[in-house]
Amino acid sequence: xxxxxxxxxxxxxxxxxxxxxxxxxxxxxxxxxxxxxxxxxxxxxxxxxxxxxxxxxxxxxxxxxxxxxxxxxxxxxxxxxxxxxxxxxxxxxxxxxxxxxxxxxxxxxxxxxxxxxxxxxxxxxxxxxxxxxxxxxxxxxxxxxxxxxxxxxxxxxxxxxxxxxxxxxxxxxxxxxxxxxxxxxxxxxxxxxxxxxxxxxxxxxxxxxxxxxxxxxxxxxxxxxxxxxxxxxxxxxxxxxxxxxxxxxxxxxxxxxxxxxxxxxxxxxxxxxxxxxxxxxxxxxxxxxxxxxxxxxxxxxxxxxxxxxxxxxxxxxxxxxxxxxxxxxxxxxxxxxxxxxxxxxxxxxxxxxxxxxxxxxxxxxxxxxxxxxxxxxxxxxxxxxxxxxxxxxxxxxxxxxxxxxxxxxxxxxxxxxxxxxxxxxxxxxxxxxxxxxxxxxxxxxxxxxx
Amino acid sequence: xxxxxxxxxxxxxxxxxxxxxxxxxxxxxxxxxxxxxxxxxxxxxxxxxxxxxxxxxxxxxxxxxxxxxxxxxxxxxxxxxxxxxxxxxxxxxxxxxxxxxxxxxxxxxxxxxxxxxxxxxxxxxxxxxxxxxxxxxxxxxxxxxxxxxxxxxxxxxxxxxxxxxxxxxxxxxxxxxxxxxxxxxxxxxxxxxxxxxxxxxxxxxxxxxxxxxxxxxxxxxxxxxxxxxxxxxxxxxxxxxxxxxxxxxx
Ligand SMILES: Nc1ncnc2c1ncn2[C@@H]1O[C@H](COP(=O)(O)OP(=O)(O)OP(=O)(O)O)[C@@H](O)[C@H]1O
Ligand SMILES: [Mg+2]
Numbered sequence: 001x002x003x004x005x006x007x008x009x010x011x012x013x014x015x016x017x018x019x020x021x022x023x024x025x026x027x028x029x030x031x032x033x034x035x036x037x038x039x040x041x042x043x044x045x046x047x048x049x050x051x052x053x054x055x056x057x058x059x060x061x062x063x064x065x066x067x068x069x070x071x072x073x074x075x076x077x078x079x080x081x082x083x084x085x086x087x088x089x090x091x092x093x094x095x096x097x098x099x100x101x102x103x104x105x106x107x108x109x110x111x112x113x114x115x116x117x118x119x120x121x122x123x124x125x126x127x128x129x130x131x132x133x134x135x136x137x138x139x140x141x142x143x144x145x146x147x148x149x150x151x152x153x154x155x156x157x158x159x160x161x162x163x164x165x166x167x168x169x170x171x172x173x174x175x176x177x178x179x180x181x182x183x184x185x186x187x188x189x190x191x192x193x194x195x196x197x198x199x200x201x202x203x204x205x206x207x208x209x210x211x212x213x214x215x216x217x218x219x220x221x222x223x224x225x226x227x228x229x230x231x232x233x234x235x236x237x238x239x240x241x242x243x244x245x246x247x248x249x250x251x252x253x254x255x256x257x258x259x260x261x262x263x264x265x266x267x268x269x270x271x272x273x274x275x276x277x278x279x280x281x282x283x284x285x286x287x288x289x290x291x292x293x294x295x296x297x298x299x300x301x302x303x304x305x306x307x308x309x310x311x312x313x314x315x316x317x318x319x320x321x322x323x324x325x326x327x328x329x330x331x332x333x334x335x336x337x338x339x340x341x342x343x344x345x346x347x348x349x350x351x352x353x354x355x356x357x358x359x360x361x362x363x364x365x366x367x368x369x370x371x372x373x374x375x376x377x378x379x380x381x382x383x384x385x386x387x388x389x390x391x392x393x394x395x396x397x398x399x400x401x402x403x404x405x406x407x408x409x410x411x412x413x414x415x416x417x418x419x420x421x422x423x424x425x426x427x428x429x430x431x432x433x434x435x436x437x438x439x440x441x442x443x444x445x446x447x448x449x450x
Numbered sequence: 451x452x453x454x455x456x457x458x459x460x461x462x463x464x465x466x467x468x469x470x471x472x473x474x475x476x477x478x479x480x481x482x483x484x485x486x487x488x489x490x491x492x493x494x495x496x497x498x499x500x501x502x503x504x505x506x507x508x509x510x511x512x513x514x515x516x517x518x519x520x521x522x523x524x525x526x527x528x529x530x531x532x533x534x535x536x537x538x539x540x541x542x543x544x545x546x547x548x549x550x551x552x553x554x555x556x557x558x559x560x561x562x563x564x565x566x567x568x569x570x571x572x573x574x575x576x577x578x579x580x581x582x583x584x585x586x587x588x589x590x591x592x593x594x595x596x597x598x599x600x601x602x603x604x605x606x607x608x609x610x611x612x613x614x615x616x617x618x619x620x621x622x623x624x625x626x627x628x629x630x631x632x633x634x635x636x637x638x639x640x641x642x643x644x645x646x647x648x649x650x651x652x653x654x655x656x657x658x659x660x661x662x663x664x665x666x667x668x669x670x671x672x673x674x675x676x677x678x679x680x681x682x683x684x685x686x687x688x689x690x691x692x693x694x695x696x697x698x699x700x
Pocket of ligand 2: 491492493536621
């Protein structure tokens with residue numbers, strides 16, 4: 001079955017190779033045929049693979065999706081769709097629609113040398129700068145989906161921050177899915193943080209059309225020595241959205257990467273996050289919150305690679321599962337032989353609100369150095385009934401008591417957000433979500449309005 | 451009559467714990483409940499406050515003329531029932547302030563009053579904290595999380611002060627308190643007393659009753675109240691223990 005799907009796309013590729021290249025740029029085109037070969041070899045991951053054991057993509061791949069290979073123009077102006085009624089802007093706001101970056105209406109007024117916007121457009125003037133980075137991490141992947149993206153991606157989002165430049169305002173990219181029919185979207189992101197630079201980037205996923213979407217996203221994050229990147233991803237899509245995301249990060253000496261992924265509403269989500277701590281004294285803080293109900297599915301697949309000594313990594317992942325929803329967490333920590341004095345921690349906590357919900361957890365520690373501090377813990381449980389009674393005995397109705405408990409459960413992941421307006425906004429969104437009051441676009445201005 | 455319990459039977463997991471309790475409490479009264487470990491004192495308090503873990507198999511309870519057993523735990527609280535837990539529960543992630551504000555406003559909503567403003571609430575909380583000398587640091591933490599045994603008990607009485615119940619059940623509030631804390635907490639309870647409300651004090655020791663003077667002392671034994679008398683009964687128990695009761699029963 002999977003082989004059939006691969007064939008469909010390899011022949012599609014052959015047929016449209018010229019169109020693909022014509023509507024893109026050399027930086028991306030150079031990688032295409034190689035990527036296609038790898039994709040053909042590896043195919044789509046089937047659930048016989050250990051890392052896809054709980055995720056069967058057959059039904060997702062069966063759909064006959066359209067792809068916007070000819071790069072037809074985006075029908076509507078996202079700035080109109082996402083008008084904020086409170087003019088108290090706290091982020092630099094940008095949009096992408098499907099896999100196209102939407103040109104900014106106004107200049108972002110970023111410090112000199114910062115590149116931020118369409119990967120295809122910016123590569124026309126900065127190809128030599130970007131070539132050593134683009135696809136360097138993704139190319140190593142053993143997951144055919146990654147190469148599937150590289151073979152078809154025609155544009156993407158680029159953030160380049162030069163040495164010692166500090167962006168004081170957070171950047172926000174709203175990634176919209178919109179289209180008249182079933183769509184396959186190949187999103188690509190490239191973030192390059194030069195030595196000593198700092199930035200905060202918030203990505204918000206929204207699906208505006210009711211039809212099915214398959215998003216296959218590849219992000220590469222390069223965080224050079226002493227640089228600092230806070231990378232937030234917020235998904236508020238719908239039941240017919242499949243998000244397959246692959247994030248690769250390389251972190252240099254004394255650098256710091258924070259990644260926080262929050263799934264508030266979705267259909268089927270797989271987040272692969274692969275972090276390589278390549279310079280000593282670097283730190284990676286990864287956290288995630290998944291709130292799922294109905295038939296929703298969230299699968300977070302984390303891999304932290306400690307290649308050098310004196311690095312710290314933290315993983316904190318929490319799931320609240322209701323109805324027939326399903327969650328998967330797989331956290332792998334690799335401590336290589338040279339990585340002495342590593343401190344690596346992992347925690348996964350899950351709250352099952354219904355008997356039908358399911359959670360699968362798999363921690364994996366591979367330690368080849370002897371002087372390390374590592375810990376991992378995982379627990380899946382139901383609502384604490386003793387605490388429920390205690391709260392109700394003070395006059396708080398059962399429904400509110402449940403809400404307080406769920407909110408309390410999610411609190412420490414939200415506390416890991418360093419961006420205060422986003423933290424406040426997230427508290428509100430999570431509460432609304434638990435109350436079932438989350439409007440489709442409530443988060444569109446996640447850090448915009450206070 | 452504030453509370454009237456008639457032939458109350460209750461069980462957990464099919465095991466009968468309360469085997470026919472009869473007890474009446476009037477406004478303004480203080481009742482002490484004493485009895486050996488495992489006799490059913492905490493079970494009685496749990497059943498009165500509506501803990502769903504216990505099943506009432508027989509009997510009736512009326513509270514302010516209403517059928518108490520028909521009410522949810524939250525409605526019992528909003529009708530004026532309060533339990534100071536023998537083992538207060540830790541709730542990480544729920545701040546004391548948020549917890550109490552939610553509780554107060556739910557009580558107000560029940561009385562069809564508008565929510566308290568943030569400023570009024572904080573002022574109210576400060577006043578009530580003073581009654582039991584609860585550290586402001588504790589009030590800013592998660593509910594009972596990492597509180598010492600004594601701090602938890604103090605926090606229970608603080609919540610009682612906030613909610614101003616008609617009937618307060620204090621389940622071994624004295625255990626775990628040091629001598630000074632015992633005095634402060636007991637004086638706090640006395641400050642909250644009035645002719646309209648009543649208190650049920652569950653304790654093993656006379657020392658609490660030195661501060662909170664009961665009108666009646668009941669002995670609960672194997673799920674039944676086997677003896678009721680005045681305050682002198684507590685003194686007698688202190689001297690003789692429970693063996694003489696057992697002997698008298700067999
Ligand atoms: N959840 C439960 N499951 C099974 N048995 C229980 C449960 N809770 C209480 N019991 C039993 O009910 C009986 C009464 O317990 P209870 O806690 O009411 O006693 P108590 O009088 O408060 O004792 P103490 O003075 O030690 O606090 C005991 O035998 C106890 O083991
Ligand atoms: Mg007890």
